[in-house]
Amino acid sequence: MVSPIRDIKQLELLKMYLREKSKRDNLMFMVGISSALRISDILKLKVKDIWDGKMPKDFIYLHEEKTGKYKRFPITDNLEKAIIDYMKEYNPKQESYLFFSRNGNGNKPISRQQAAYILSSAADFVGIKEPISTHSMRKTWGYWAYKRGHSLALIMEALNHSSIGMTKKYLGITQEDLDGVYREMNL
Known part of the structure; x- marks a missing residue:
């Protein structure tokens, strides 16, 4: 089971690494963590x-x-910056796939396996120990929406889940998350 990226410093390191390595790969990651898309x-x-x-x-x-x-x-705003960087680098045609395979002249996207390899390699490079794959982008969006106080009902809707229970399990809420709630309440 893959994990969301729970550490904001690791998330920022991953973004920085991908931005320097490849504007295409960075944009893919930015779309993933900005949209909750599969x-x-x-x-x-x-x-x-x-x-x-x-x-x-x-x-x-x-x-x-x-x-x-x-x-x-x-x-x-962050996604817009990644789009502008991408467009400056590649200047692709409107009909081209965003995440083009280097073998296809923009006529076909990279494979799901290639996308998974890109993300897991980048995560290894920046020292993320949890298993990371393409679904981690979607889970990261949900996790940080939750951490920033958005309702589980809205997150459930954005993820197109059928129940709040499914969303809670999906977000991988940990005991440390629950401990933080207790400490923050401090009534």
């Missing part, structure tokens, strides 16, 4: 989904592959 939906994105030809769009719209549900999410 990797199958991330890899289907095309340039036209995030870029209007001159600047980043305000929102990304799609239908999730697994659920068939419509999803819209805003492009955050």
Whole structure:
């Protein structure tokens, strides 16, 4: 079972490493931790989904592959910076896949396996000990939404889960998280 990235310093190190290593890989990670999307939906994105030809769009719209549900999410400031860096580096055509395979001239995305390898290698490089894969991006979004005080009901909705119980299990809430609640309450 893969984990969310619970340590904010490790999260920032991973972002910094990916930003320096590859603008494509960095953008993939930024979309993942900014959207709560599954990797199958991330890899289907095309340039036209995030870029209007001159600047980043305000929102990304799609239908999730697994659920068939419509999803819209805003492009955050950090995600916008990653998009601009990506566009400056690659200047791709509007119809190209964002996360293009270097073998396909923008006509096909990288594989799920390649995306998993990119993330797990980067996590190893920055010293993250927990198992990290593509699903960690989605779990990281949920975990940090929870840590920042957003309701489990909203997080459940964003993740398209069918119950709050499923969302709690998915977030991997630890005893340390619960201890923090008790300490913070300090009534």
